[in-house]
Amino acid sequence: MENKVKPLRFGDATQRFEDDRFLTGNGQYVTDSEIENVAYAKIVRSNHASGRIIGIDLAAAKKLTGVIDILTYEAAKKDNIGNIKSFMKRLKADGSPNFEPNYSLLAESSIHHIGEAIAMVIAEDESIAQQASEMINVEVEVTPAVTQIRQAIAHDAPQVWDEEPTNICFVESLGDSLSTNKAFETADYIIEDEFTISRVIASPMETRSAIGFFDKKTGKYQLRTGTQVPHLIRNELAVNVLGVRADDLRIISPDIGGGFGLKASVQRELGLVLWASKRLNRPVRWVADRSDSFLGDHHARDNIAQVSLALDSTGHFLGLRVNMYCAIGAFIDSFALHIMVNNVGGLSGPYNIGNYDVNINGVFTNTQPIAPYRGAGRPEATYCIERIIDIASRTVGISPIELRHRNMVGSDAMPFNTGLTFVYDSGDFKKVMDSALSLANTKTFHLRKEEAKKRGRLLGQGISYAVEIANGPQETPGHEVAKINFTSNGNAKITVGSHNHGQGHETAFRQLAGEFLGLDPERTTIEFGDTDLIHDAIGTFGSRSAATCGAAIQTASLEIIKKGKIIASDEFETTIDDINFSDGNFLVSGTDLSINIHNLAKKMENQEIEKKQLNLNAFAKSSPIDCTFPNACHVCEVEIDPETGFVEIKAYYLADDVGHVLNPLILEGQFHGGIAQGIGQALYEEIIFDGSTGQLLTGSFMDYCFPRADDFPPIQMINCNIPSPNTIFGLKGAGEAGTVGSIVAVMNAISDALKEAGASLPAMPVTSERIWKTLRDTGNGGLSGEQK
Structure with missing residues (x-):
């Protein structure tokens, strides 16, 4: 044998x-490729957030030795280059299809966000391309811009697009408004608040890059780029942008230094290098530097949610109302209309709520398009339900832990139809939560809080429970x-x-x-x-x-x-x-x-x-039999120095249910990375535009703050393996659960700590400066609700 x-x-x-x-x-990354006769490209981007292009002066740049070509929209039109399309459509309030702007590779006649691509310079080396790009003068008649959701939905707001006078791209209604209204009419408590999820950028370690090739003999293209979805990118670029069969474009995606959803979208530069390679009959390479990434990458998150939770006198949930405004940006990203709606079922969490009235409004703004980012709509939904529960617990006089326990779906109810798009396949939410609470030793938290108080510190504990869809969509995975x-x-x-x-x-x-x-x-x-x-x-x-x-x-x-x-x-x-x-x-x-x-x-x-x-x-x-629902309970402890506003995360605990675990080490790494990104958004990261000009104020790592390794505590986690009936070995998925629950766990912990001082939760990200200010303002009456 x-x-x-x-x-x-x-x-x-x-x-x-x-x-x-x-x-x-x-x-082996994209830029590690040694390519003969390659030309180098740089993008000329808009310095304004909104305006009409009066003229583009290319004369000086064209005279520069080493410049090969400069592409503008007029050249694209002449070469019959098409536009990028969103992967799906939605409906407006009147039932008509949403307006989809022409997402051309280069700006046509007007500007709609800071950093929009206007021209592409192609030269013999990168430095010449950069120099030439700086010599191009773009004359713009500046028009008013709206970069924030509240600006865009105001009744007298400037229009991002003439074709959409309200700036509302789509309206999606979910749930049953009639039954929800009845539930609210019988409620003993109605808890209301408004939450803002800040805009962030994915910032993977490896910036976006692309090398385009065209074979004149075969008439076929090749694109080397770091993408999470080579086949979807191929189909979109070939058919809609290049006007060829999918088989005429080959995508090669080597190692990628981080994707996080950003590198799943079709973005302008991918089509530009392919088009340029055909025009020049030679390879064309484009690589974003970090400043170019802040201006050219699609951004993420950015929404406002008005949330109302109805409860009876015993603290049982009766219904949930959510009116959500989601920034789309100026153009519609490949997946944008999916992530804003399809993952909103996470509003149910692990709870038996029963009645829902959810309205989602997609809002055009003069900003970069919104793309998926780790969690892709799931963290926003989880934030709404988990924050409102913490706020409700104070009003009804039931602890956040008990209020959650009291409303959890039992394991014997599986499969469970939430009433809001999702049917949970399996789970034991109480077991998972109890495991997290035991791991975090929550019963002795009051002792740690007293000890911190003696040192002049504010200690807070935050809990969240996230349920997310994976391997979807529901019923048609x-x-x-x-x-x-x-x-x-x-x-x-x-x-x-x-x-x-x-x-x-x-x-x-x-x-x-x-x-x-x-x-x-x-x-x-x-x-x-x-x-x-x-x-x-x-x-x-x-x-x-x-x-x-x-x-x-x-x-x-x-x-x-x-x-x-x-x-x-x-x-x-x-x-x-x-x-x-x-x-x-x-x-x-x-x-x-x-x-x-x-x-x-x-x-x-x-x-x-x-x-x-x-x-x-x-x-x-x-494909799986159906989708799955990995879930996790997060417990975070933070300590605040009232004198400086500095927040230290003292401990972080997690119990998860991702089904049976394929590899515990990989699982741990996925959760650690996801939690780090959630902490980053809660405490540090934010894309900020000037409210009047639309200028990007956080255009580099000098202004856009990232967490460092020493900002994170040791993360302790335990696995509660409850298999899914829908997949091999009962796998559920684990790539995003760390992020989905961590943002709100940190925010709940800070809110709990500030409660001791009678202060409210500052706006996200909760920086030391914002905490310091809210603690100072508390003596002058404080604030009601969350700061906006």
Whole structure:
């Protein structure tokens, strides 16, 4: 009998295979490509937030030695270059389709946000392109701009687009307003407040970049760029922008230094380098510097929610009203109209509320488009319900913990229809919350609070419970694809449609391959990020890869086992029924005869086995039975110095339910990263525009504050593995849960600490300056509700 290999298994705490490559500087990013005869591009961006273009003076720039071409909208129009389209439509209040602005690659005749692309300079080197871009004079007749939601929805607000006089792009109503009205009429308590979620920017470590190619002989394009969804990007750019078949564009997406949703969207520069490469018949490269990123990247979050919660005299929830205004920006991002509506079901949280009246308004503003950012609508929904519960607890005189417990959906109610778009597949919310509270030792919090008080500090504890959708949409979950091939030496190659950019796919998918096929991890490679290798895939976002792509790997594995039994029966001259498969080996029942799958594949590839019509290769396209609902309870403790307003996060605890855990180390890393981004938004990060001119005031890391490593406490977490019935191994997803619950957990903790001083919660982000000011103002009457 052959010696067995040691495959990785589901649940192993295996260190990531890909880390050695990254830590030794051997990652391959877009800009690591050595391209012959490449030209360099720079974008000329608008210095104004709104206005009409009077003229573009290119004369001086064109005379500069080394300048190859300068592209403007007129050239795009002449070359029949199309516009970027949103992936979906919504309806306006009157039932008509939403207005979608022409998202052209370069500004047409007017400007709609600071940083909008007006021209692209192409030169022999990057410094010449930069110099030439600074020589171009754009004359603009400046018009009034609206950069904030409140400005945009005012009755006399300037119009972002002439075609939409109200600046309201769409209105989506969910729930049942009649039943909700009745619930509110019978309520003993109605708690109301308004919450503002600040605008942020993803700022991945690797800025966006792209290299475009055009082959004149074949008429085909190639784009090298860091994207989470190569196939979706290909389809959009090919059909709508370039006007060619999807098969005429190949996307190659190598290693990515962070995506976070930003790199799932179609953005102007991707189309620009492809168009330019065809015009010049040579490769064209564009790389954003950090300042260019602040101006050119799509932004995230930015909404206002008016929230009302109805309760009876015993503290049970009766109904929830939410009127939400979501900034869209000047143009509609690929996914914008999805994230603002499809993930709002998170308003239900783990609670049995029953009656909902939710209205979502998409608002045009003279700002960068809003794109997905880790959580993509989920943190905003969770913020609304978890903040209003904390506020309600003070009014009804029930602790935040007890109020949550009292209204939680029981595990025996699963599957549970929330009444607001979601049907939860599984879960034990009380178990998860109790696990988090025990881990955080909440029963002794009052002792820690007293100790802090003696030191002149304010200690606060914040709790949040986040339930999010993953592997969606509900009832029609998206598919993913996987292809498993064996080489002539018997090594396995797994090609997937999902893209790995920090999720640990090269490790996790080896674990799945080890579980299903017993593959040797050292003889297995994971391949992704090339639309010519797999034609029909979706990509990585929404905590979907392990379950959705894992299902495709499982289906392909079962096909390989089926084929392998036929081949092995021929090899051992026995019947198929006598062949078993276990731990990567095909075995003959009742004997010691066996052959490892790698060796069987090697014999097949080298034609040492007669059945040439068979092979051990397989392709599968699969999707989960339905979506899943990972969930987690967060507990955060903060300490505030009243003299300075400084906030220190003393402790952070988490209990999660992501189904069965594929890899505990990867899971921990996903939660730590997500929590860090949530803390960053709560305490530090904010995109700010000048209210009158629309100028970006936070255009660099000098002004836009990021958290540092020493701003985070040790994060303690525990897993409550409650499997989903909808996926392989009961996986639920884990990529975003850390962010979804952490923003509001931190805000609730700060609110709890400030309560001791009679102060209200400042606006997000809760900087030291804002805390200091609100504590100073408390002596003059303080503030009612949250500061806006």
